[in-house]
Amino acid sequence: xxxIPVVLIGHKDHGKSTxxxxxxxxxxxxxxxxxxxxxxxxxxxxxxxxxxxxxxxxYQERERExxxxxxxxxxxxxKRNYQLIDVPGHAELISNMLTxxxxxxxxxxxxxxxxxxxxxxxxxxxxxxxxxxxxxxxVVNKMDKIFYQEKKFEETTEKxxxxxxxxxxxxxxxxxxxxxxWEGENVIKKSKRMTWYQGPSLMEFLExxxxxxxxxxxLPLRFLVQDKYSEGQDEILVGRVESGILKxxxxxxxxxxxxxxxxxxxxxxxxxxKEAAAGQNIGITLSKNFNxxxxxxxxxxxxxxxxxxxxxxxxxxxxxxxxxxxxxxCGTSQVKGELQEPKEIKAGEESFYRVKLEKPIAFxxxxxxxxxxxxxxxxxxxxxxxxxx
Amino acid sequence: MxxxxxxxxxxxxxxxxxxxxxxxxxxxxxxxxxxxxxxLYLCKRAFFGKLPFPAIHLDSGHDFPESYQxxxxxxxxxxxxxxxxxxxxxxxxxxxTTEGLNKAEALRKLLAEYKFDALVVSIRRDEHGIxxxxxxxxxxxxxxxWNFKNQPPEIFNYISEFKDASHVRVxxxxxxxxxxxxxxxxxxxxxxxxxxxxxxxxxxxxxxxKEVTHPISSNADTIDKIIEEVKTSQIEERSGRAMExxxxxxxxxxxxxxxx
Numbered sequence: 001x002x003x004i005p006v007v008l009i010g011h012k013d014h015g016k017s018t019x020x021x022x023x024x025x026x027x028x029x030x031x032x033x034x035x036x037x038x039x040x041x042x043x044x045x046x047x048x049x050x051x052x053x054x055x056x057x058x059y060q061e062r063e064r065e066x067x068x069x070x071x072x073x074x075x076x077x078x079k080r081n082y083q084l085i086d087v088p089g090h091a092e093l094i095s096n097m098l099t100x101x102x103x104x105x106x107x108x109x110x111x112x113x114x115x116x117x118x119x120x121x122x123x124x125x126x127x128x129x130x131x132x133x134x135x136x137x138x139v140v141n142k143m144d145k146i147f148y149q150e151k152k153f154e155e156t157t158e159k160x161x162x163x164x165x166x167x168x169x170x171x172x173x174x175x176x177x178x179x180x181x182w183e184g185e186n187v188i189k190k191s192k193r194m195t196w197y198q199g200p201s202l203m204e205f206l207e208x209x210x211x212x213x214x215x216x217x218x219l220p221l222r223f224l225v226q227d228k229y230s231e232g233q234d235e236i237l238v239g240r241v242e243s244g245i246l247k248x249x250x251x252x253x254x255x256x257x258x259x260x261x262x263x264x265x266x267x268x269x270x271x272x273x274k275e276a277a278a279g280q281n282i283g284i285t286l287s288k289n290f291n292x293x294x295x296x297x298x299x300x301x302x303x304x305x306x307x308x309x310x311x312x313x314x315x316x317x318x319x320x321x322x323x324x325x326x327x328x329x330c331g332t333s334q335v336k337g338e339l340q341e342p343k344e345i346k347a348g349e350e351s352f353y354r355v356k357l358e359k360p361i362a363f364x365x366x367x368x369x370x371x372x373x374x375x376x377x378x379x380x381x382x383x384x385x386x387x388x389x
Numbered sequence: 390m391x392x393x394x395x396x397x398x399x400x401x402x403x404x405x406x407x408x409x410x411x412x413x414x415x416x417x418x419x420x421x422x423x424x425x426x427x428x429l430y431l432c433k434r435a436f437f438g439k440l441p442f443p444a445i446h447l448d449s450g451h452d453f454p455e456s457y458q459x460x461x462x463x464x465x466x467x468x469x470x471x472x473x474x475x476x477x478x479x480x481x482x483x484x485x486t487t488e489g490l491n492k493a494e495a496l497r498k499l500l501a502e503y504k505f506d507a508l509v510v511s512i513r514r515d516e517h518g519i520x521x522x523x524x525x526x527x528x529x530x531x532x533x534x535w536n537f538k539n540q541p542p543e544i545f546n547y548i549s550e551f552k553d554a555s556h557v558r559v560x561x562x563x564x565x566x567x568x569x570x571x572x573x574x575x576x577x578x579x580x581x582x583x584x585x586x587x588x589x590x591x592x593x594x595x596x597x598x599k600e601v602t603h604p605i606s607s608n609a610d611t612i613d614k615i616i617e618e619v620k621t622s623q624i625e626e627r628s629g630r631a632m633e634x635x636x637x638x639x640x641x642x643x644x645x646x647x648x649x
Contacts, residue, residue, distance in 0.1 A: 002393055032623040038518075041638075057518025058537065059638045069540060071521045072514055074566060083564075095542040099524070102544040226403075227410045231437060240403055269434045279395075281402040283437065294410060318542060329547050370545055380550030382542045 003074070004212060005083040007104035007133070009097070009124035012089035014112040015141040017067050019181035020075075020084050021051025023203065026188045029076040030054055051181070055086045068093060070100030077207050089120050094127075094348055095318045098385060101127060105213045106135035108202075112142050113156055117163060125167050126350055130316055130387060132368055135210060136164075137175040139202060143194065144180040150196040153178045175209070177202050216243035216278040216369055221252065222305065223298035224332045224370070229283065236267065236283035237292060239332070242369050244300060246284070247275045252298045254290065255362035256307045262287040295333030297362040297371065305364045305371060309357040311337075313365075313374075315386030320345040321378045326355070330374040330388070333361045339376070353386060363388050394573050397565055398431065403546070404525055404561040405435040408507055409442075411548075412557070416472070417509035418496075418649065419444035421456045421463075422596045423570055423581050424511035424562060429467065430579045431561065432509075442509065444469050445499060447492045449476035451598045459582045474499040486639055488601050493647035497533055500556055509559045510649045515566045516627060519640045525563055528554035533647035558649065567626045568619050575612045586610050595627045603629040 008016040024030040035054070042049045045062070053062055054073075061068050067088045075082040087100035101107070107128045111121055128136065138160055146152045157176045165171055177186055178197050185191040188203045200208065221244030229236045246252070251262050266273045267283045276282045286292075297305055311328065321339065328337045341354040355376070364371040365388050376384040390398075408415050417432070419425045425444075432440050446460060464471050476495040479487055500508070514521040524543045528551040529535060535558075541549040551557050562570075574581055584593040591604035592615075605624065609615040619626075640648075 031625055033625045033628060034518075037625070055518075055521075057522060057641075059641060060538075068538065069522050071518075072564075073521065074515065096540065099540075099543045226406050229437065236437070238406060240399075267437065269437050279399055281399050281406065281435070373545055375544055375547040377549065380552050382544060382547060382549045385542075385544045385547075 001081050002212060003081045003083050004106065004210060005072075005085060005104045006106045006108060006206070006210070007085040007087060007101045007128075008108045008110055009087060009101065009128060010089055010110035011112070011115070011118035011120040011124075012066060014089060014110045014115065014118075014121075015181045016089060016110045017052035017055050017086050018050070019108075019110060019139065019141065019179070019187070020073065020086050021054040022181045022184055022187050023075050023084065024054050024073060025051065026184055027076055027203070029074060066090065069096045072100075077203075079207055080212075082206060089124075091120060091123070091348055094123070097124065098127065098131075098316070098318065101133070102131055102385070104131075104133055106137070106210050107133045109136060109138045110141050111138060111156065111160065113140050113152060114142055114145050116156055117159055122163060122167075123348070125163065125169070127316055129167050129169065130314055130350060131385070132373070132387070136169050137177065137205060138164075139177050139179050141179050141181055143178045143185060144183045148178070148180075148185070148191070148193045150194070175199060175205055177205070217245060219243035219278070219369065220303035221246055221298070221300040222364070222369065222371060223252070223284070225254075225292060225294055225296040225298065226332050228293055234285050235289055236285060238281070238283045239298075240281045241276050241278050242331070242371065243278045245275055245277045246282075246298070248273075251301060253301055253304060254292050254296045254298050255305055256360045257290065257292055257296055258307075259290045259292065260301070261290060295331070295335075295361070297331060299362070305362040307360050307362050309360040310354070311357065311363070311374065311388055312341075312352070312354040313387045313389040314350060315353040315376070315384045316350045317345050317347050317384045319378070319381075319383040320347045321376070321383055323378070326383075327377040327380075328355055328357060328361075328374055329377060330361055330363050331371050335359055335361055353384075365389055390576055391572070394569065394576060397569055398434070398573065400564060401431050401561040402435040404559065405432060405509070407546075408509060408559050408561075409436070412507035414503070414505050415442045415507035415509060415559070416503065416505040417442050417444050418511070419446055419469075419471075420596065421446070421452070421460045421582055422511075423574060423585060424513065424565075426463065426581060427570055427574060427579055428509065428511045428562060429463070429469065430577065433467065440467065440469055442470075443472045445472045445474055445496075447474045447476050447495050449478040449491065449598060451478055451600060453584055453596070453599050455584050456582055456596065459580075463580065472499065472503070486643065488598055489639075489643040489648040490646065493533065493643070497647060505556055507557045507559050509561065511562045512560055512649060513562050513565050513567070513570075517640055519644055523558075523560055523563060525560050526551075527558045527560065529556055529558060529647065531555050535645050535647075537645065568616065571612065571616050571619055575616065581612075585615065587614075593629065595629055605629055
């Protein structure tokens with residue numbers, strides 16, 4: 001069954017893990033024996049069983065009542081399944097948040113109504129936007145603590161609307177849910193305690209409103225070269241069709257090498273294929289043996305990626321770099337580069353960036369595929385993730 | 390093939406090819422169970438029928454006879470380069486924890502001897518809460534410890550280099566579930582250990598050493614029946630494995646110390 005990855009974002013203690021626990025429990029997505037075991041562990045630790053313990057599995061996470069690292073669990077729906085991604089809400093654990101959020105199709109922003117908008121509420125929203133997560137909904141949690149009052153809910157959503165607007169999320173399409181994850185109100189079924197709320201429950205929304213990931217099949221052809229294997233006399237270029245459809249006998253252009261070449265065969269372990277679509281990992285043989293290797297991008301002839309040794313865009317800094325010489329990774333290419341902007345970097349913040357690369361690479365600016373996204377590495381360690389504009 | 394299974398498969402193939410591209414000397418662990426046998430099959434898919442990495446069997450001599458038979462059959466038919474890592478066997482009974490620690494110790498010796506820099510391991514998120522916290526590429530330090538409090542970021546397809554690691558654990562099946570594994574095994578007709586099939590009302594759902602692995606009550610004597618059973622079961626897959634209990638965080642401690 002199809003699985004849609006959905007990340008829960010928001011400030012610490014606003015109830016992300018508890019909401020996941022509630023969803024898992026009330027949809028019976030988690031096996032009874034697992035729940036029983038976790039309850040037994042809590043008892044032997046002298047702790048109260050908490051819904052968050054269904055995802056916070058480390059001893060220290062339960063001891064300190066916080067999520068430290070990201071995790072993914074399967075939520076079973078009626079029509080389809082969801083991969084719920086839990087992330088930590090602490091500023092210092094932001095790299096674990098990024099690991100979880102990257103690649104999610106949708107995001108649920110969880111906000112504690114008694115606390116309202118906090119620093120990580122905003123930061124997580126900015127990151128979701130930067131990572132290209134377009135589908136967003138807001139869960140206003142802990143409604144039980146304010147006795148399910150409509151007025152307070154309206155006040156909070158008003159403030160949230162301002163923030164969303166500022167970050168660039170469309171207000172027209174955004175749902176706001178009054179929820180108590182703890183009590184299970186408005187999570188699976190519509191709440192009887194909030195009759196003033198007319199919209200769907202959170203689960204009803206997931207089942208009916210969240211769109212499935214859009215296939216990159218209809219975009220122009222991009223073939224990411226990952227490696228080169230030899231097979232008898234043949235040299236097989238292996239990689240993933242990132243977007244579009246690749247066909248045998250098709251003429252394609254490899255960039256940044258700028259070599260036009262015809263595809264002789266497309267192969268996988270089961271034999272020869274006539275074509276391969278976005279998402280498929282294949283091998284190809286070419287009419288001529290060029291020196292094409294990892295990092296190259298094969299493209300259709302009519303719509304080609306940009307080739308340049310200058311990249312710029314928006315970037316989130318996990319750490320500040322120790323020097324100007326960094327390594328830039330985009331698609332499968334990895335090239336040294338010098339950071340020209342910004343001059344001052346603060347870890348945990350977003351900024352505009354400009355890098356000058358040692359040699360040009362192929363990329364697609366403002367693009368949802370991997371060729372529109374990059375990371376910067378300092379001494380081999382990822383220190384920033386961004387988009388290319 | 391079902392689109393979902395195809396997506397799982399393709400993601401794993403990409404990771405396996407990344408492993409070959411990024412590391413000099415990878416190996417994989419093979420327990421002859423359904424997951425690591427499926428992994429062997431995926432390696433054949435990724436590398437055009439060849440197996441570029443050796444497969445390691447951590448062996449105390451106390452696996453089930455059916456497992457050894459299955460191993461030797463697959464080695465022969467698929468041309469597996471098999472390395473056997475001898476695991477110390479405790480004479481006076483064995484607990485799940487000792488099984489785990491002895492395996493980790495055997496692995497340590499083997500990695501030192503062969504200088505493997507990456508180890509492909511067939512764990513899945515849905516098996517255990519602690520395994521759900523893993524990355525696809527997960528470094529282990531010089532003492533083989535898993536520094537789970539400070540895991541490197543893994544963003545889109547991008548991973549860090551692991552300069553201080555003794556080796557990196559690679560987990561291409563992290564995103565599969567038990568049900569996915571069986572459905573793919575059926576789809577591709579991948580051979581599996583006969584112990585998974587019910588005999589006289591019992592079958593094994595997960596395989597370890599015979600002393601610490603218990604069968605479950607089941608009448609699933611075909612793969613179709615196994616799939617139906619897995620779909621509806623309210624019991625954990627590894628409930629028959631002594632070491633896999635949530636209790637006292639055995640898994641967390643074992644994994645920190647080098648178990649998989």
